[in-house]
Amino acid sequence: MSPLDLLVAAPLAFMVASLVVGRGGRWLILAASPAMLALSAWLVALPPDAAHLVGDWELPLGILLRADGVARLLVPATSLCFVAVGLYAWHEFSPKSGRETARAHTFWPLLYLMWGGSNAGYLTTDLFNLYVTIEMVSLAAVAMAAMGSLAAGLQYFLIALVGSLAYLLGVALLAAHYDTVDATLLAIHARPDLPTLLAITVMTAGLLVKTALFPLHGWLPPAHAAAPAPASALLSAVVVKLGFVIILRLWFEAFAEVVRPAAMHLLGGMGALAILYGSIQAIRQERLKSLVAYSTVAQLGYLFLAFPLISNAPNPAEPWAAVLVHAVAHMLAKAAMFLAAGLMLKAVAGERISDLAGLARAMPLSVTAFALAAISLTGLPPSGGFTAKFLLLHAAIEQGSVVYAAVLVIGGLLGAVYLFRPLSVACSGSAAPVVKAEAPLRVAAPLALAALAVALGFAGMMLIELSSLSAPPAAAGPLPAEPGR
């Protein structure tokens, strides 16, 4: 038995159980939460080179699972998000006698499918296996998005489908060309020829659509803003990260020797534009959940802004750690923010930012959760967001990349502008609106996530050490000469 298998098998077993149990399916989260957190802890504690082949079938045919730095950071963070969201949703998606709805029954199997799919994606090195995990996550995500708005869900579905097919086309090309789709083997054999470059291009394009990097972000704000709060939290925190991680594996592992610096700067430039565009759009939003959704567009930009910083760095370990810490911090903070926003909007029975007036007095804990999440998202110290953005800024200045450094600073300022607007409205007004008290579990879930996002700022060294397990090697001397380089 190994957590590499169980982290995937356990959520799938819970999915089956929730389908068989039916009405009582929501209770399973009480068993799934401790089990999955324990498995995640076990994964982190594995020896550094832990890896094995599924069914003991050797490469190039078999599938390799391994616990690298990416997995050790993102699997526990994902589990924390799912646990918090699950406990929060426990009240919301409960079949009350007499008015059972499809949603209360189907949310739970979909949650476990997404959970198993994300974990499987972080743990595998096989590009076709990754395609299957994308399908698991996308399918559940589309259904959850459709719970809020059928139109946004349908749009998301079509776009996710195009992205999947583009990725699959690339996998097919690679399989025909190299007779393997394992990232560790491709890292040895990949050559910069037409099939390989076409494969990287279509795979990256397909994944960028799913990750909603500017200018391919159009589907994200309507889908994420309309969904019920627990679904929005999962869509914004967890779902978009899988596409990003696969791009990371393609660009820095499988094809590290093939991709050119210009391509790195293309992604970095798109990331920079995403930060600016997403932030400005977030400032312009009148509805709270749209603001949080555009904030996701902006924050995803940081993940890609890091690409040229990692590839240019003399010692890539630092920006590499930064991007992973940012992914983790954004996961926790964004899930917390959507959950807190859900509580706040439900309390005032509105959806506009102006509806929140005086809410800080009526529901101080939820507003605190929102504020803590905002601290990490804007990158104020001490928080996970600060550690990540500080490391990125440090790398940018060290490499003399003035443009990227400027975008990082401006992005932080714009983030403060759009995130403190709802907070200042909530703290304004003299009269506290009368709100119905929420269940303690629902208040605690976003608060715990946001507190963790801030607490990450104190665990910087541990996170950097974990992430270094998969960092691209430091450039030791000149790179091997290659045609066209």
Add this chain to the structure above:
Amino acid sequence: MTSAFELILCLMILGTACVALFMRDFLAAVAFFVVFGNLMGLAWLTLGAVNVALAEIAIGAGVTGVLLVLSRSRLLALGEEISCGPAKPWLRLGAAAACSVFTAVLAAAVLSIAPDDGLAPVIDGLMPLIGVENPVTGVLLAFRAYDTLLESFVLLGALVAIWSLAAPAAWPRAPAALRMTDPAALNVAGSFGRLLLPVALVMAAYLVWVGSDDPGGAFQGGTVLAGGFLFAAMGGAIGLPRSDNSALRWSLVAGPLVFLAIGLAGAALGRFLAYPEGTAKALIVTIEYSLALSIGVTLALLVAGPPATTETGL
């Protein structure tokens, strides 16, 4: 002779595709699409890809055709107009140009890959270890069983996703009946469905069984089973189940559950999804039969759609 057949086949594929694209009448376009799918299946057969041919004909032509016809009748029932307006010329030209350029680049990339045996030698070397003869089954159920396991959960998830679209008042009722409303059509479909369902059951069981050594297997068997269920439901020979029916729930999860349990048993004995020596074939056949059942039921219900309040038929 062979090249003449292939040439005619290619022309027919292109011809039916064009007719399906440019036909104004929806039903006629669907008919040509189904013919197109069957011809594609033939093309796969000529290329020696029997499993792809089976999938193309069953899913690409059969199930998709049924879905398109169902969409038409449901849109008609809603009073929607079913015809696409004329697309803007520049949009057509732009799409044609973009697709042509992409196809050219793709063709150049594919043709530049040196043809070789691929992984076939590796697979042939491993086949004796699992005691089945069909390399496709070997890949799907042994060497890459992990992919197949996860895919079986994707299919299950797809049905759950469709169920999640049910209106609050409709849960947990049965999907809208597939029964034909026209008495004459119902009469024909009814006797046909009653005849076809037992045949489909036997054929599915056979396809799964031969799948270990010849083309066939859980997916093909499941598809045939789904076809039998659908015809029987259209003819009114069987009704559709409520979504909270526990027998239904168990048959939906049977395949993924058995697969996962065998995988975990392997993990307890050594390695996840590894089959102990000498048991591989028995375990593979067990997994395939339970998967075929779940795939058949799931596919049929995917076509039927989410639980509905209305009782309208075709």
